Amino acid sequence: xxxxxxxxxxxxxxxxxxxxxxxxxxxxxxxxxxxxxxxxxxxxxxxxxxxxxxxxxxxxxxxxxxxxxxxxxxxxxxxxxxxxxxxxxxxxxxxxxxxxxxxxxxxxxxxxxxxxxxxxxxxxxxxxxxxxxxxxxxxxxxxxxxxxxxxxxxxxxxxxxxxxxxxxxxxxxxxxxxxxxxxxxxxxxxxxxxxxxxxxxxxx
Amino acid sequence: xxxxxxxxxxxxxxxxxxxxxxxxxxxxxxxxxxxxxxxxxxxxxxxxxxxxxxxxxxxxxxxxxxxxxxxxxxxxxxxxxxxxxxxxxxxxxxxxxxxxxxxxxxxxxxxxxxxxxxxxxxxxxxxxxxxxxxxxxxxxxxxxxxxxxxxxxxxxxxxxxxxxxxxxxxxxxxxxxxxxxxxxxxxxxxxxxxxxxxxxxxxxxxx
Numbered sequence: 112x113x114x115x116x117x118x119x120x121x122x123x124x125x126x127x128x129x130x131x132x133x134x135x136x137x138x139x140x141x142x143x144x145x146x147x148x149x150x151x152x153x154x155x156x157x158x159x160x161x162x163x164x165x166x167x168x169x170x171x172x173x174x175x176x177x178x179x180x181x182x183x184x185x186x187x188x189x190x191x192x193x194x195x196x197x198x199x200x201x202x203x204x205x206x207x208x209x210x211x212x213x214x215x216x217x218x219x220x221x222x223x224x225x226x227x228x229x230x231x232x233x234x235x236x237x238x239x240x241x242x243x244x245x246x247x248x249x250x251x252x253x254x255x256x257x258x259x260x261x262x263x264x265x266x267x268x269x270x271x272x273x274x275x276x277x278x279x280x281x282x283x284x285x286x287x288x289x290x291x292x293x294x295x296x297x298x299x300x301x302x303x304x305x306x307x308x309x310x311x312x313x314x315x
Numbered sequence: 316x317x318x319x320x321x322x323x324x325x326x327x328x329x330x331x332x333x334x335x336x337x338x339x340x341x342x343x344x345x346x347x348x349x350x351x352x353x354x355x356x357x358x359x360x361x362x363x364x365x366x367x368x369x370x371x372x373x374x375x376x377x378x379x380x381x382x383x384x385x386x387x388x389x390x391x392x393x394x395x396x397x398x399x400x401x402x403x404x405x406x407x408x409x410x411x412x413x414x415x416x417x418x419x420x421x422x423x424x425x426x427x428x429x430x431x432x433x434x435x436x437x438x439x440x441x442x443x444x445x446x447x448x449x450x451x452x453x454x455x456x457x458x459x460x461x462x463x464x465x466x467x468x469x470x471x472x473x474x475x476x477x478x479x480x481x482x483x484x485x486x487x488x489x490x491x492x493x494x495x496x497x498x499x500x501x502x503x504x505x506x507x508x509x510x511x512x513x514x515x516x517x518x519x520x521x522x
Contacts, residue, residue, distance in 0.1 A: 132498060135342035136426040144322035193402060196420050197394040233386060236343045236424040243417035244322050290506070291512035292521035295438055302498030 116256045117250075121262030124313060127237050128270040129304040131244075134237030137273055139296055148275035153221075156264030157190055159231050159241045162206050163260030164253050166199050166242040174198060199242045207233040274300060324435075325446040328454035334427045335458040335505070336512050337519060341427035344418050345459055346501040352475050353413045355463035357404070359456030365396045365422055366431065367448035373436040374444035375456050380437075384412075394460065395424045427455055462504050470495030 127133045134155065141151045172181060174195055179186035215222045232238060241263050250256045277299055286295050332390045333520050334340045341362075365444065372392050373380075380388050401419045404412040412419065422428065436444040467473055469492045472480035494500055513519045 130498060132346040132501075133421070135346065136340060139339055139342065148451050155359050193398060196398055196401070196423060197391065200394050200423055201387075204390055225436065233390070234424050234426065234429050236421050236426075238516075239424045240343075240417060240421060243420050247417065287510070288520045289510050294509040294513065297502045297509065299500035301499040301506065304502060305389045305494075308497065 114255055117255055118258050121259050122266040123271070123307065123310040124272060125244075126266040126307055127240065127261040127263050128267060128300075129307040131240060132266060133240035134235045135272060137235055138267075138274070139293065139300075142185060142271055142275040142278055142296070144279055145272060145275045148271045152268030152271045155234055155235060156202075156239055156261070156268050158207065158210065158235075158238050159264035159267075160262040161210060161260075162203050162238055163245050163263075164240050164257045165202050167245055167250065167253055167256035169198055169202060170195070170246050171271070195243075195246065199239060203238050203242070204233045237263070270303070273303065277303075321443055321446055324443050326452040328447075328450040329457065330454075330512070331381055331516065333454045333512075334430070334451045335455055336509055338427075340430045341425045341455055342505075344421060344425060345384065345455070345462065346419050346498060347356065348415055349459055349463040349466055349501055349504075350470065350496050351414070351467050352463045354411050355459045356456070357408065357411045358415060358418065359452070359459045361400045361404070361419060361507065362422055362427070362455055363449060363452030365393065366428055367445050369393045369396050369428060370431060370436040370444040370448035373432050374439060374441045376514065377437050383486045385437070389429060393428055393432075394423050426468045427451060452484065453516075459510065460503070461503060461508060465497050465504055466501065470500075 124130070128138055129260075137151060142148050144232070173179065174191045176190040176192060177187045179189050211222075241245055241260055243258055244263075248259075250259055274296070278296065281295065281299075290298070328334055330336075332338070335342065337344055344358060344362075349355045369389075369392050373389060376388075397420065400422070401412070404415075404419060431447060435447045439447070464474070468479060472478060472485075472491050495504075
């Protein structure tokens with residue numbers, strides 16, 4: 112039950128895009144049409160589901176103060192947490208590479224659909240953000256970390272598909288020239304964010 | 316030292332080639348840290364530092380990096396510099412480093428960094444790369460400061476934490492606009508800046 116709450120919470124209340132602005136660059140750049148937005152959304156969700164639990168394990172068993180006790184009791188005083196960032200980004204970059212190879216081998220159709228987005232995900236802030244927030248929140252177990260990753264991914268997915276759909280619709284609207292393109296996209300995202308804020312304060 | 320070309324590299328990012336307004340890079344942190352001026356400035360300075368030095372380092376080793384693994388090399392260089400900045404902030408400005416929370420870490424994936432490393436540092440000598448880093452970092456900081464200025468002034472009535480809007484305004488019914496502190500208004504503030512900027516620079520308008 113608790114996991115379900117976490118899932119819903121990370122989709123709506125702590126939405127990666129509207130509450131924390133993570134993954135904004137690709138969010139704005141790749142939301143011109145629904146089809147590509149769909150592909151990128153899938154890829155991001157997938158990578159979050161894979162990397163958040165991996166980074167959780169890394170954090171719990173290697174990086175946290177005293178985390179190396181399982182190796183030998185004499186290592187109880189070791190604190191590697193300052194290496195967190197570099198380890199997380201290494202895990203993410205290599206996981207991206209592995210996933211790319213696996214998807215290419217076993218699901219060529221999906222691979223073609225995702226195309227160039229898979230490698231670009233290594234530098235998507237939403238993925239690293241997922242790892243860092245996971246660390247900040249002290250999730251209890253690998254399972255909750257996976258659920259958290261999945262929820263954040265689905266939230267990101269919904270947001271980008273929604274924005275892409277709106278952008279397709281406004282293509283023919285009369286917009287003041289300086290606002291065309293990027294400007295109006297920012298405003299739409301802002302308004303969507305205000306709408307998403309209606310979920311704030313909901314206690315699950 | 317500052318030839319005409321180098322000057323362009325340094326000053327273009329302020330307006331004509333601004334990383335936030337024109338290249339649309341590094342949006343995440345622009346929006347997240349601008350509710351108050353102080354963290355915005357600290358963030359801007361951190362980005363300038365990381366960017367200038369990562370540009371120089373990548374530019375120095377540019378001919379030895381195999382292209383296939385260049386992204387990982389870039390990430391490692393940037394991550395190492397960000398860790399230095401993070402530890403420095405924790406040591407000297409603990410409160411602000413708490414406020415910025417994960418966003419210092421997210422400098423690693425700040426697209427401005429990767430964008431400039433890919434587009435400039437990989438093909439240029441160290442000194443112009445250094446200037447390019449400083450210029451783009453400053454261009455980014457300027458936007459951060461403008462957004463934070465309006466958000467803090469209208470949202471909390473303060474600047475750098477000092478009360479700016481006099482008490483008698485509040486006595487006569489003035490209220491802080493709480494919406495300005497919330498994240499979505501950052502997007503709309505940036506949109507307004509883009510609007511003004513593109514209205515003045517007609518060649519940047521789309522279609």
